[in-house]
Amino acid sequence: MTVPTRTELTRTGLTREGTPPQPPSGRAPVERRTSRRLGAWWIPWAFLAPALVLFVYFKFIPMGQAFVMSFQDVQPYLGNSWVGWDNYRALVATDEFLAAAGHTAIIAVAQTAGAVLVGFALALLLEGQARRLWFVRSAAFLPVVVPTAVIAELWRIIYHPTEDGLANSILGFFLIEPSQWINSPDTSLLSVILVGIWRDAPYDMIIIIAGLVGVDRSLYEASALDGAGWVRRIRYVTLPALRPALAILLTLAAIRAMRIFTEVYLLTNGGPNGSSEVLMTLIYRLGFERVELGVAAAGSVVLLLATIVLTLLVRSGVRKEES
Amino acid sequence: MTAAAEVDQVPAQEQSLEIWQRKGPGSPSDLIGQELVREFTKKTGIPATMTSISDNFEIKLQQRAVQRNLPDIVINDTAQLGNMQSQGFLREIDPEQIDGSEDINERAWDGARSYFGGYYGVPMTAHTVALFNRKDWRENLGLSVPDDWESLVAMWRGYVEDDPTGTGEKVAGIAVPGTTERGYISWNTSTFFWSGGGEYFEETPEGYRSAVADDSAVAAATWIRDLACTEGVLQPGASSQDTTNTKETFQTGGAGSFLVAPYELPALVDSLGDDLEVIPPPPGPAGLVTLAEGNNVYLMAGSASESAQERFAEYVISPAGQKIGMAGHEDGNIVRLPVNSTVDMDGMRDPQEWETFQELYDNNGRYVPAVPNWTPFLTASANTLNALISDCSLDVRTEMEALDEVFTAELADQEVLAP
Numbered sequence: 001m002t003v004p005t006r007t008e009l010t011r012t013g014l015t016r017e018g019t020p021p022q023p024p025s026g027r028a029p030v031e032r033r034t035s036r037r038l039g040a041w042w043i044p045w046a047f048l049a050p051a052l053v054l055f056v057y058f059k060f061i062p063m064g065q066a067f068v069m070s071f072q073d074v075q076p077y078l079g080n081s082w083v084g085w086d087n088y089r090a091l092v093a094t095d096e097f098l099a100a101a102g103h104t105a106i107i108a109v110a111q112t113a114g115a116v117l118v119g120f121a122l123a124l125l126l127e128g129q130a131r132r133l134w135f136v137r138s139a140a141f142l143p144v145v146v147p148t149a150v151i152a153e154l155w156r157i158i159y160h161p162t163e164d165g166l167a168n169s170i171l172g173f174f175l176i177e178p179s180q181w182i183n184s185p186d187t188s189l190l191s192v193i194l195v196g197i198w199r200d201a202p203y204d205m206i207i208i209i210a211g212l213v214g215v216d217r218s219l220y221e222a223s224a225l226d227g228a229g230w231v232r233r234i235r236y237v238t239l240p241a242l243r244p245a246l247a248i249l250l251t252l253a254a255i256r257a258m259r260i261f262t263e264v265y266l267l268t269n270g271g272p273n274g275s276s277e278v279l280m281t282l283i284y285r286l287g288f289e290r291v292e293l294g295v296a297a298a299g300s301v302v303l304l305l306a307t308i309v310l311t312l313l314v315r316s317g318v319r320k321e322e323s
Numbered sequence: 324m325t326a327a328a329e330v331d332q333v334p335a336q337e338q339s340l341e342i343w344q345r346k347g348p349g350s351p352s353d354l355i356g357q358e359l360v361r362e363f364t365k366k367t368g369i370p371a372t373m374t375s376i377s378d379n380f381e382i383k384l385q386q387r388a389v390q391r392n393l394p395d396i397v398i399n400d401t402a403q404l405g406n407m408q409s410q411g412f413l414r415e416i417d418p419e420q421i422d423g424s425e426d427i428n429e430r431a432w433d434g435a436r437s438y439f440g441g442y443y444g445v446p447m448t449a450h451t452v453a454l455f456n457r458k459d460w461r462e463n464l465g466l467s468v469p470d471d472w473e474s475l476v477a478m479w480r481g482y483v484e485d486d487p488t489g490t491g492e493k494v495a496g497i498a499v500p501g502t503t504e505r506g507y508i509s510w511n512t513s514t515f516f517w518s519g520g521g522e523y524f525e526e527t528p529e530g531y532r533s534a535v536a537d538d539s540a541v542a543a544a545t546w547i548r549d550l551a552c553t554e555g556v557l558q559p560g561a562s563s564q565d566t567t568n569t570k571e572t573f574q575t576g577g578a579g580s581f582l583v584a585p586y587e588l589p590a591l592v593d594s595l596g597d598d599l600e601v602i603p604p605p606p607g608p609a610g611l612v613t614l615a616e617g618n619n620v621y622l623m624a625g626s627a628s629e630s631a632q633e634r635f636a637e638y639v640i641s642p643a644g645q646k647i648g649m650a651g652h653e654d655g656n657i658v659r660l661p662v663n664s665t666v667d668m669d670g671m672r673d674p675q676e677w678e679t680f681q682e683l684y685d686n687n688g689r690y691v692p693a694v695p696n697w698t699p700f701l702t703a704s705a706n707t708l709n710a711l712i713s714d715c716s717l718d719v720r721t722e723m724e725a726l727d728e729v730f731t732a733e734l735a736d737q738e739v740l741a742p
Contacts, residue, residue, distance in 0.1 A: 076389040077412055185713060185714045272562045272709055291406065291410065
């Protein structure tokens with residue numbers, strides 16, 4: 001390696017005008033500093049080891065096994081046999097897989113968008129330091145900490161399909177005909193999405209509130225002085241400042257929505273007539289009701305790939321916008 | 324079918340058993356099961372543990388299969404035989420090797436035989452379904468016990484329209500678990516499907532042919548669908564309810580009838596008392612066929628305690644074992660109708676209702692078809708029926724024809740499709 005000239009060092013800002021030129025051995029202190037900072041190479045790995053061991057054993061090995069299983073006819077007791085791409089072919093050949101993928105996409109888009117919108121609105125309403133706001137925020141946050149199984153049972157009661165059901169009484173107040181909610185193929189998907197928005201919006205609200213704290217107050221004042229109304233203030237001040245928070249939210253929400261399972265399983269079990277079947281409930285059904293573990297594994301691999309692709313797309317989209 | 328590898332046996336005096344049954348942990352049935360196992364150990368000296376699992380039973384069994392360490396004994400539905408046998412989980416049984424097997428009634432053995440002919444379980448209990456009905460409501464409306472489908476539906480319509488409780492509260496005619504989960508809706512309406520002239524298959528010497536798109540099957544499915552769509556006598560939200568929700572609906576006065584097996588008898592007598600009557604379902608256009616079910620003691624493959632497995636099966640079918648399982652008047656019976664013909668129910672139970680079940684089982688009971696694996700058919704037919712009751716705009720024939728294709732493909736898959 002050639003030693004940089006003084007001019008080059010000046011240009012890169014490593015030395016200041018007027019200091020004596022560095023001797024050729026000038027790299028030595030840098031090296032010493034590096035090794036002092038890192039210590040023995042294995043120390044960070046030692047700290048990571050407990051988590052890594054758990055991840056490897058409980059995540060990566062099972063994932064690898066699922067990948068292998070997706071190419072096998074899985075008969076745990078009789079022994080597996082290789083079937084090549086048959087499981088993937090069987091999976092894609094069924095209408096129900098395509099329908100489930102479609103429903104998953106609809107849920108992912110609608111639920112994510114709905115939750116972010118509602119969360120954003122809640123955040124704007126509930127931002128601030130006052131004690132009563134703290135109380136309302138905690139109350140609004142409750143759905144996030146309630147177990148999904150409880151939420152599903154609760155909404156099953158809310159969605160009771162008679163006129164005196166809770167949701168239908170509210171509709172009745174606006175003179176709308178009672179709905180069958182989770183019991184009709186026309187409304188089951190919508191019902192599931194509403195529950196998802198109800199549960200996810202407060203979570204989004206908290207993240208957005210955290211992001212709002214970072215918005216420079218003087219920008220609001222400046223824009224108000226320039227005559228911007230509240231819509232424009234949100235459009236030109238709040239949203240740009242929230243971009244990093246929203247990017248994380250969208251990524252997390254999309255991934256979460258792809259894997260939606262518990263609420264669908266408990267509310268509709270994919271029915272009626274497959275109208276709310278999503279990929280996870282289909283995989284579950286294939287694996288544990290029909291005992292086609294190989295096909296179910298193939299479905300899981302497809303879902304994993306889709307999730308990775310989606311995550312990368314969202315990330316690159318956000319990065320492009322940032323630059 | 325390949326069998327699982329032979330396993331080295333533990334010496335007979337050191338054998339022990341791990342037993343699973345598909346019952347709620349801590350439930351009355353769990354306690355009766357524990358008592359059965361305790362008495363077995365007392366009598367034979369073979370140590371044994373009984374674990375009751377109700378949630379995801381089949382999944383937990385899969386997990387143990389992956390570890391190649393199945394429990395020694397599984398007590399589960401007769402309808403699960405094909406599912407477990409096709410995965411190599413079960414030991415084939417020679418009834419002659421099981422002491423007391425000659426006392427088991429012939430029909431019960433039907434539920435332990437695989438399509439391929441061998442026996443893969445020892446019958447433990449049998450039962451069929453009957454109609455649990457609100458006697459007080461029926462009498463309030465001045466109706467007699469229904470004796471055909473017309474009067475049956477008329478009674479249910481009366482419950483819905485004529486305020487049988489006298490309180491103005493809205494109630495349903497019949498509560499049916501309409502979810503696709505575990506195939507519940509197909510399972511719980513098969514009595515109506517058969518009685519209405521429907522058949523799942525036609526059995527020929529060369530194999531099976533799907534019969535679900537035949538006119539009589541379409542008519543039977545239409546009748547079931549119309550309970551929801553034209554008569555409006557099904558409980559609201561039926562299509563997403565499982566057996567637990569449905570039982571609660573009936574138990575708490577939300578519906579006037581409930582077609583179910585006698586395992587619910589003690590609990591429902593307890594909560595409804597004299598307002599409850601248990602009546603044979605009235606015959607439909609094709610007479611009366613009621614779904615027969617039961618539990619088998621399955622001797623699981625890969626056990627190192629094979630002779631202990633056999634001793635347990637022998638104990639369960641012995642009069643002593645059967646009587647413990649019957650649980651007298653208590654809740655939690657794990658033996659509903661005894662399979663041992665030398666066991667006398669007299670004096671152990673309130674005879675009247677149990678006799679109804681016994682007569683129905685003897686005269687009208689029919690097990691699910693003995694295809695190699697019934698589960699895929701159960702699930703597929705449940706999907707169709709669930710669709711029919713939740714979307715009244717669907718055409719029954721079109722849906723049944725679609726089901727017919729699924730059935731035919733599955734029969735071919737299981738290599739029993741008639742050419």
